[in-house]
Amino acid sequence: MITVAKHSRIGEQMRKTHLIRIVPALLLAASVAGAQELSFDTLTDLKDVMSQAAELETPEAIAAPAAETKAVKDWTIMVFINGKNNLSSYVIQDMNEMEQFGPAANINIITQSARMKYTPPSYPSYPGGGYYDDWSNPGPTVPHPGWPNPYWPHQMPPMMMKDAAKDASTDWSGVRRYEIVKDGDNSSISSKIVQDMGSVDMGDWRQLAEFGKWVKQNYPAKRYMLIGWNHGSGWEMKGVEPEIMKGISYDDETGNHINTVELAQAIREMGGVDIYASDACLMQMAEVVYELKDTAKIIVGSEENEPGDGWGYHEFLSRVHSNQANLTPEVMAAAAVQGYKAFYSAGSKATTQSAVRTSGIVKYRQLLDQWVDLAMQEDKEMLKAARGASVGFGGAGSRDLTHFMELVHEKTQNKALQDKTVAVMNQLYDRVLIDNATTGARFEKAYGLAVYLPTWSFDSTYNQLAWANEGKWDEFMQWMTAK
Secondary structure, rough: OOOOEOOOOOOOOOEEEEOOOOHHOOOOOOOOOOOOOOOOHHHHHHHOOOOOOOOOOOOOOOOOOOOOOOOOOEEEEEEEEEEEOOOOOHHHHHHHHHHHHHOOEEEEEEEEEEOOOOOOOOOOOOOHEEEEOOOOOOOEEEEEOOOOOOOOHHHHHHOOOOOOOOOOOOOEEEEEEEEEEOOOOOOOOOOOEEEOOOOOOOOHHHHHHHHHHHHHHHHHHHEEEEEEOEEEEOOOOOOOOOOOOOOOEEEEOOEHHHHHHHHHHHHHHHOOOEEEEEEOOOOOEEHHHHHHHOOEEEEEEEEOOOOHHHHHHHHHHHHHHHHHHHHHHOOOOOHHHHHHHHHHHHHOOOEEEEEEEEHHHHHHHHHHHHHHHOOOOOOHHHHHHHHHHOEEEEEOOEEHHHHHHHHHHOOOOOOOEEEEEEHHHHHHHHHHHHEEEEEHHOOOOOOOOEEOOOOOOOOOHHHHHHHHOOOHHHHHHHHEEEE
């Protein structure tokens, strides 16, 4: 492990720090069996650990005034569950997981849940049924992020098989809004149906915005968390040829989905949230975080594809219940990250999940721009070798940004580039990263934030992102992929 010197805030004392390090107060190891009794006592000193971090504030809501009959709670968790695709059966599974603990006394949990009639697993029309990360050297294809693995027994996971027995609470299609309640029955849904909406386009960002405004009016709270549930694959602009499926909330009935810019627009229109989380594949990218920086204080998501089960909501909510007296935004975000890790730790799946602050992302991008200026003076083949050796995710052209820079730091002889690498890392760990958790040896070098690092060509629609408009990473990628 490389050790490097870091300046203190007053710039006079030097201390040794690991280039790659983990915030110890947020490594909340917990077994699945003991999840209900888990305490986040180690997080009570969070302010001391992250003393240099910007103070989180609740964004101002622009929604209509709340109904007088509704008490203002500490938190409202909104879950936008788009199962109008081949994830339809997982809607029931995840709502049952939510009902295992239900909301705490000071919390609302409200979903907009959408399902369509049973659809067999499907795959994109790329050669071989998947798509490639490196088109110059394709090799075997992989399924689209979030699509069921074609090699599962019976060609589908158990939750996607037709149920042998159903009741009215689980055998339905359309779009409904639910108020989640606790129950002890995992075979049915006991939560209250607040509104039956028939069929609406869950791939339309305006529908997401309307859901957020409706929730804020009817279930007011001091803080809000929004979870986007569906297939996901990072940033995307429409009109790509050939179309690369990137974005979130794919509605197979309408053919629409929400791209990164539209996601930010939806959250902005609902008045912002304290936490935005993706229960979807590949969304924890620098480009997504930067696009959402003015709409959410914290972003939670996975660098890698999520398994079909997605979040274990019972693991997340067990930690919420254990810490309801101290549910700061950072504690809530860490509960999501560590609940996800606990859900998959017992098995063999390799997973990632992290939480980051948006308050430090602009400075991070500015330092990275300076790093880019220095890196573009280096031998391109050295940089390509570092790119190829860095941890990659799901065939979507994304790689772990920190691991890539760590490898460049090891290979370069340029002291200025090495020092700038350290500055970028320090900003990440001091001001951006809250928590990072992985399972499986494959992602030991996944440090919490992915970035677009294509190996075959540059997608020009990338330039429509705020990350590209305001920074230099797009120029670096064009330089790296130029023939």
